[in-house]
Structures are given as structure tokens and as C-alpha cells.
Amino acid sequence: MNLTAKVRERILEAWPPKQLLPDEQPAYVHSYVYFLGILTVGSFAMLVISGVVLAAFGPQWWHVSAAGHFVNSIHFWSVQLFFFVMVLHLWAQFFMGAWRDGRQLTWVSGCVAFVVSIGTAFTGYLSQQNFDSQWIAVQGKDAMNAVGIGAFFNLLNFGQMYGFHIVILPAIVGALIALHLLQVRLRGVVKPYPLPSPASGQSVPEDRS
């Protein structure tokens, strides 16, 4: 028994390339709404690229260098765009009832990615080493302490917040986005709601969600 061949066959069976990268989609996939998800991924990619440059030069760099400040500005606007399109994507998927027909876990992974992204952005604001960071740290500490999280997640500890921001949380967000994309590709895009019959004027039966 060749284990390598077996693993390859299992992978191809579970994740067929044609399904991961399809060259056709149902005709109803025809709206700018479907562009919001990939815009979110694009913004995340830009966040990672600009974040890697900022991390490579160190946390002091952007305060003392015009080039560094520009890269920080790119990182800053990337996160603003990331959240803007991600929230629109989330609302759109809600209005489409995108969890129908066995896609519940796709919704769950997307929402968890959204929540972890908030933590990632929050630690980013704490890592800026400016007045905003100071204020957010001292304000946020009371909330963290009130529920016991502050005992091991200290907003006033720059080193800890920086580590969370540049490694731990983005890695989790990246993994969740990858899982979310995989779920979308493997299950396909949800069908439109059936319209109520005009003759009967009755609404369609409840969906299986």
C-alpha cells in the first residue's frame, strides 16, 4: 500500500480541483454582491503585505520615516476597507439566507472570522505606540479586567499585544478565511429563494435552514 498515493487520492476526492477553481457558476451569480467576499479577501491580502513590511522594519519605523508612515497609512486604510466590505458581505449573505441547504458552517466560519478580525484590529490599535494606543489600552483594560481576561491578556503590555497582532490573531483570521473559502467552494453558492407563486399569492414554505 502506497500511503502517498492514498493521501493524494483522498485529497483529490475531497477537494477536486475543478470544484476548488470552477470555470462556471450558476447564472444567478450575477450581482456586485458576489464581489464583496473577494474584495474582503483582497483587503486582507493587502493588510498582510503592508503588515509584513511594517513588521520587517520594526514598530518604531513608521513614526520616524516618511516611507514608513506611508506604509502604515496603507495598512490603516486597508483595515478600514477590510471591515467596510466584510460587513457589507456579511449583511448581503444574511439577506440571501446564505446558510441554507447545509451551509450553516460556512456562515459560522465567516462570523467567527469577523469576530477574530475585531480582536486583530484592536491589538493593532494597541501596537501603534502613539496616544491612541495609550488611551485605548487604559480604557480597554477595565473591560478586560471586569471579565477576568485582563489577568492574562494585558492591554498595557505592548510586547504581548504586538505578538498577538502580528502573529497569533492574523494567523487565526487567515486560517478561518481559508476554511471559509474552502467551504464556499466545496458546497457551491446557495440558490436564490423561490419566489411566491403569483397565482396563489401564497408565500413559499419555510426553508430548510
Next chain:
Amino acid sequence: MNHSQSAYYRGIRMAPYDLVKEALVAFGVVVVLVVALAALLSSPDEPPMTIAQVAQQTPLTFLNVAIGDLDGSGEIASYGPPYNDGTGSVQHIGPISLQEMGGVTIPINTAQDFVIAPLRQVAQRDPSLAQELAAFEAATPQQRRDWERAYRDALARATVQGIEVVVPTGAYGPVGPMMAALLQMGQDGGMDGFLLTSTHFYQTDYTRPLLFIQGDPLHDAAKQFHFLGTQWGMMNETGSYPGQAWLWLYTFWYQIPPYSTSPNGDALVWLTMAVLTVGLILVPFIPGLNQLPRRLGVYRLIWRDWYREQKPPNREGA
């Protein structure tokens, strides 16, 4: 497309689609947008506040913070976990305090850490201060309290001349010279360095310096940036920038009772947000809520082209 997808899409017209091209276009749009925004609008970078600035620009505030740390009336002195065993800022959800369960993991004794220890360092080359410090430490707790109270009373009548604070004479014993020496240390920048220093050479933990200025010094400065809790707090940002707009719901609760008035406000906001977040994640499984999009009908707008394409008797789409 595997068997299950083929079955799912049976009867639905498939159209050519280029996912990779779509991804590249999306990334291109993102690059153009963020580079343009970065070039046109830059990003905020208000310099951080230092303890030296507080001591130089608002020496009276510095002394009020310092005497509060020494006599135990300051917020952090009686804060509670994770800094100490106080109860001043301990919050509960019903009978449960997660804060107390977390324990004291970052021990802070404000009198020792923020006043006595820095002064000991100065006293190494200031014999007169060393004597005052020794007198203070040798005094009874009651005597210390009397000195501290007398100093606080005198400070209420103090005047500021430049960076000097003229404190009326009083029966505050060694506390007066101690506070004057601490202010001098603060103005020289020594407090910034001392509170950041630990047993290690490299430093990344700003807990102690931030806790020293977290009260009036930072609050007074934050007011001008609309940063206070009643001003939607940390959701805002210095300058005319959007800030953390995604925290709007979290910050919203702090604006209304009972969250804005309860001593357990933070814990209540966390509880509320935890319930709402779990609710959002579990929308597909919550009866009624998972049918809401169908009832709202926004989907008709999103899929309007598809519905237009469907002629009777195929009106029902898929």
C-alpha cells in the same frame, strides 16, 4: 463539479465564470483604493504622552496622582484584580466576579512601586531625601496617614508658577519633600525610565507607566479628542479619521443605562455582546431568525436579474 453539486444545481443554467480574474480585479481595486486613500489622507499618529510632560505641563495633576498613589486613595491603589486585592474596581455579573476569579497576576502596590521605589533611587545620591524617606518609613501607619492627609489638604490650596508648585506649609512632615523630589524626578524624565525598567535590559511592558498616568493626566488630554467613555470612547481616533467603527455596537451600550450607570457596566456590556455575538454566529440555527431574510425580501433585489429571467411556469427559479 462533484455529484452533490451537480444534483444541487440540476435545472439551473450554468454560465462561464473566471474566479481567478475576479480575484485579480478585486485585489487591483483594493490596491488602487488604499494607495489613493493613504496618499490623500495619510493616517493619524498623535505622539504618546510621557510622564515628564505631565510633570512639566500639569505639575499639580502630577502631585495629585502621586499623593493618591501614596495614601491609597488613587484608583489603581484600590483597583482589585489583576493588580491587587482591592475592591474599588471589581465588577460582578450577578453573584459571580470573573475579575476575582482571574486573580492578581500583575501585582501593583502604588505606594511602593510608583512613589517609594523611585524615591529610593533618587535618595542614593540625595542624603537629605534619604533622611526624609527613612523618617516616613519609620513612622507609624497613623502618623503616615496624618502626614498624607495634611499634604493633600495643602495641595488643594497650592499654586502653580511655571513648572513649580508652591504648596502652603503644613504638618505633612517628610511627605512634602518626598513629593517635591518625585515631581523633580518626573520633570527630569526619570519616572518614565524608572517605571518602565524591570530586572531585564530590554523592555516591552508599559503597564506601570501607563497605570501611573491612566487617571486625570490621560483623561484630561483625551477629552479634546472626544475619547471619553461618554463620547463613544475608544471607538474614536485622533484627528478626522474613522477610528474603530466596527466597535460601534460595543461602544453604544456605554451610552445608555443601565450600562452607563452600573458599577458593573463593563461586565454587563461584555455579557450583552457575548450573547449577541453567539446569536450572530448561530443565526442559521435559531428558528424565526433564520427565516427573517426570506420575509424581509431584500433577496429579490439581489437576484432580480435571475428572477426576471425565470418565466412562468419556471417562476420559482431553482
